[in-house]
Amino acid sequence: xxxxxxxxxxxxxxxxxxxxxxxxxxxYGLKLGVDxxxxxxxxxxxxxxxxxxxxxxxxxxxxxxxxxxxxxxxxSQQIQESAQKIIxxxxxxxxxxxxxxIKGEPITNEQKNMVISQLETDLGPxxxxxxxxxxxxxxxxxxxxxxxxxxxxxxxxxxxIWKQFKEIQYGISATLAMLHDMLMVVGxxxxxGIFWQVEVDMLFxxxxxxxxxxxxxxxxxxxxxxRELKMRFPRHSFEEVLxxxxxxxxxxxxxxSFTIIVMLAALVFLGGNSIRGFAIALLIGSxxxxxxxxxxxxxxxxxxxxxxxxxx
Amino acid sequence: MSQLxxxxxxxxxxxxxxxxxxxxxxxxxxxxxxxxxxxxxIGTPGFQFELFGGQYGFTPKDYRQGLDIQGGVQVVLEADxxxxxxxxxxxxxxxxxxxxxxxxDQFGIAEPVVRTAINGESYRIIVxxxxxxxxxxxxxxxxxxxxLDFRLIRQTNATTSAEFINSxxxxxxxxxxxxxxxxxxxxxxxxxxxxxxxxxxxxxLFADITTENTGQLLAIVIDxxxxxAPEISVPIINGIAEIRGGFTPDQAKQLAIxxxxxxxxxxxxxxxxxxxxxxxxxxxxxxxxxxxxIGLILLIVFLIAYYGMPAVLATVALFIYIALVMxxxxxxxxxxxxxAITGMFLSTSMAVDAMILIFERYKEEVRSGRSFEQALNQxxxxxxxxxxxxxxxTTITALVLINPFDFAFLNSGGVxxxxxxxxxxxxxxxxxxxxxxxxxxxxxxxxPTEVPAREKLFGSSTTKQVQE
Numbered sequence: 001x002x003x004x005x006x007x008x009x010x011x012x013x014x015x016x017x018x019x020x021x022x023x024x025x026x027x028y029g030l031k032l033g034v035d036x037x038x039x040x041x042x043x044x045x046x047x048x049x050x051x052x053x054x055x056x057x058x059x060x061x062x063x064x065x066x067x068x069x070x071x072x073x074x075x076s077q078q079i080q081e082s083a084q085k086i087i088x089x090x091x092x093x094x095x096x097x098x099x100x101x102i103k104g105e106p107i108t109n110e111q112k113n114m115v116i117s118q119l120e121t122d123l124g125p126x127x128x129x130x131x132x133x134x135x136x137x138x139x140x141x142x143x144x145x146x147x148x149x150x151x152x153x154x155x156x157x158x159x160x161i162w163k164q165f166k167e168i169q170y171g172i173s174a175t176l177a178m179l180h181d182m183l184m185v186v187g188x189x190x191x192x193g194i195f196w197q198v199e200v201d202m203l204f205x206x207x208x209x210x211x212x213x214x215x216x217x218x219x220x221x222x223x224x225x226x227r228e229l230k231m232r233f234p235r236h237s238f239e240e241v242l243x244x245x246x247x248x249x250x251x252x253x254x255x256x257s258f259t260i261i262v263m264l265a266a267l268v269f270l271g272g273n274s275i276r277g278f279a280i281a282l283l284i285g286s287x288x289x290x291x292x293x294x295x296x297x298x299x300x301x302x303x304x305x306x307x308x309x310x311x312x
Numbered sequence: 313m314s315q316l317x318x319x320x321x322x323x324x325x326x327x328x329x330x331x332x333x334x335x336x337x338x339x340x341x342x343x344x345x346x347x348x349x350x351x352x353x354i355g356t357p358g359f360q361f362e363l364f365g366g367q368y369g370f371t372p373k374d375y376r377q378g379l380d381i382q383g384g385v386q387v388v389l390e391a392d393x394x395x396x397x398x399x400x401x402x403x404x405x406x407x408x409x410x411x412x413x414x415x416x417d418q419f420g421i422a423e424p425v426v427r428t429a430i431n432g433e434s435y436r437i438i439v440x441x442x443x444x445x446x447x448x449x450x451x452x453x454x455x456x457x458x459x460l461d462f463r464l465i466r467q468t469n470a471t472t473s474a475e476f477i478n479s480x481x482x483x484x485x486x487x488x489x490x491x492x493x494x495x496x497x498x499x500x501x502x503x504x505x506x507x508x509x510x511x512x513x514x515x516x517l518f519a520d521i522t523t524e525n526t527g528q529l530l531a532i533v534i535d536x537x538x539x540x541a542p543e544i545s546v547p548i549i550n551g552i553a554e555i556r557g558g559f560t561p562d563q564a565k566q567l568a569i570x571x572x573x574x575x576x577x578x579x580x581x582x583x584x585x586x587x588x589x590x591x592x593x594x595x596x597x598x599x600x601x602x603x604x605x606i607g608l609i610l611l612i613v614f615l616i617a618y619y620g621m622p623a624v625l626a627t628v629a630l631f632i633y634i635a636l637v638m639x640x641x642x643x644x645x646x647x648x649x650x651x652a653i654t655g656m657f658l659s660t661s662m663a664v665d666a667m668i669l670i671f672e673r674y675k676e677e678v679r680s681g682r683s684f685e686q687a688l689n690q691x692x693x694x695x696x697x698x699x700x701x702x703x704x705x706t707t708i709t710a711l712v713l714i715n716p717f718d719f720a721f722l723n724s725g726g727v728x729x730x731x732x733x734x735x736x737x738x739x740x741x742x743x744x745x746x747x748x749x750x751x752x753x754x755x756x757x758x759x760p761t762e763v764p765a766r767e768k769l770f771g772s773s774t775t776k777q778v779q780e
Contacts, residue, residue, distance in 0.1 A: 043592070108582070109447070109448060109451050109582075109585060113448060127589065127591065128587070128589055129588075129589045129591060129592040130586075130587060130588050130589060130592055131585065131586070131587040132584075132585070132586045132587070133582075133584060133585040133586075134583075134584045135390075135583045135584055137583070138388065138583055138584050141431075144721075145721065145722055146728065148721050148722055149712055149713055149715075149722050149728060152712050152722070153708065153709045153712040153713070156708045156709075156712060157705050157708055157709065160704065160705055160708055161705070164701055164704075202651070202727040202728075203650060203651060203727070205727070205728065206651040206654055206655075206727060206728070206731050207654075209709070209713065209728070209731060210654060210655075210658050210731075212709065213658065213705075213706050213709050213710075213735070214658065214661075216702075216705045216706070216709070217662060217665070217702045217703075217705065217706055218702075220698070220701045220702040220705055221665075221669065221698045221701075221702050223701075224697055224698040224701055224702075225698070228694070228697070248676075251672055252665075252668050252669055252672040255615075255618065255668050255672075256661065256664065256665040256668050258614065259611045259614065259615070259661060259664055259668075260661045262607055262610045262611055262614065263603075263604070263607030263608070263610075263611060263657065263661070264607075265607075266603040266604070266606045266607035266610065267600065267603040267604070267607065269603075270599060270602055270603040270606060271596070271599045271600050271603045275596050275599075275600060275650060278650070278654075282654070
């Protein structure tokens, strides 16, 4: 079967998905974490087990717990009203029934402590899970530096592939496939963000970098086979060579990816709340990274090579 | 063959050493057999030996865990350098770091990290206090103004350091009475000295102290730590003194900065604070670990079902890989954070990939009718091309992320670098296990006795065979 015959179909599918992702980003945006926006984020559990070290066990809190507050579930509205007495609250998100994330302008540690004690007065025992405060200058710097890292990595990889496979078309196609994967991850993440509580933070950036690496890795293995077959069968057309190369590397490509997807799926379903978003991003990245090598990078290589022939 | 056995034995020895290093320093156990309770701890054995007069040894230690794993606090402090001359800024930042380091040490946290980061016009100090239980106390400690004071050390016959500390006396002279400290050079010897000048209240007190205690030591104490203890050689009435101590110009400058500040040499503000509760970290670790183990078991089951005997060998190689990687983490002190673990995870999958590449090649070569030996050689030779190219590309990415030359426009720490480092370590070890180790294992344990047997070793394959 000639897998390359349907290349425009693959391109269309990818373009539709990417367009949907970009559409979602434009309409709903990405849920950016404090790493990127600057500000404070305080994650708490309401009515947490009173035995934990961070909440001292005293008669009052015990009585208040028995008398009701933590028995009736607390909602984000209540949290917002309570915290608003101390600071200006940007938003309150519910992670699960008892977990909430309060966000707003950067606050100091003292202000945070005041918020906690206010919440405890109003709503019963609170356990502080995480508190992040990032100044606006730092978050901007972080974005710029990360973009630089990614750009430099992309340029280096393109040059490396170009040199390794002698023709720039290889480098360009691999890089486009890689960008395709990164756009997929960001776009689908935005769509998932409409339904679930997932956030773009430094962990997400790590997931993007992993996708980048993984995508290139997979593509190079396929290119390598193309190079080998081209030498062994010089009389066959480039399209035939590409097709055979794709088929021959299929088993390896999907076995490797399958092992990764199994591990990531385990992480998504069994891993903790705090890393679920991250695991989802990695999962999307590894699926699209596998898909893009035979269905994007290789067909693109064919097209760019054709284009080169025409223009020369 | 004998060379093969030798490399096998060497690999195994290396693995045993790696496992010993990689084991947690302390594994508590507690079990009950025949109504007898056994409790205690096992862990990595440490050893010490002497060779040619040098002391060598290995003390078992635990993995460095990041804040997102064991909880704790990280603060990024920004130093306001507007009042400080450009040439002195690095020095000022370093002495501020020193002071914070001392304070953090007092707090008794296992592995605090205090480092500086200079980036263009911004001078920062990053403080990480992993496992800090009382974050509020820790923050107060890091950010407060230091106490500088002068204390008398009476020459006693004390022998132990504890007694020595006991003989220190408060003088009532403190940083607030110090007017300024400057670096000067001795007119005759050219030796750098630090000149200190007291204010009105200080002059009198300093005169009294120096007159009554000539010949004794006057310690300069910052945050209860003795910075230095110069001897009072003559009574000083005018409140202007010189401290000599065979300083280099840099040392003198640093001392002057520390004295001037009386506290932190520069005003600092908290730019960023991250606090992770121990509960959250523990949750993510336990669950990720469970998920990882389940995933790993599924992976091994899948590989063995698909590739048969070679996959069993791959599993062995995978365990060797994990032992080596963990041992290296411990030796060079990689901080385990979630991104770092992801990097390890990614590189593990690439190590598995290298083996799958080889197996697929081997399958193809066997199918095309080559003998065991030929097939093995061919598959390693050909797979190596792909492995090399793919891993070089990954290495390039890892190096950009690690930013080894500390380019100011790239990340020079934290999450992204941690990820890059684990990926790089994983690639290097993966090449060793995925190529050298698996090759040795395949040669030793896969060599066929009869021809048909080795076809069976691979189990049934459902992949499509492509006609060339």
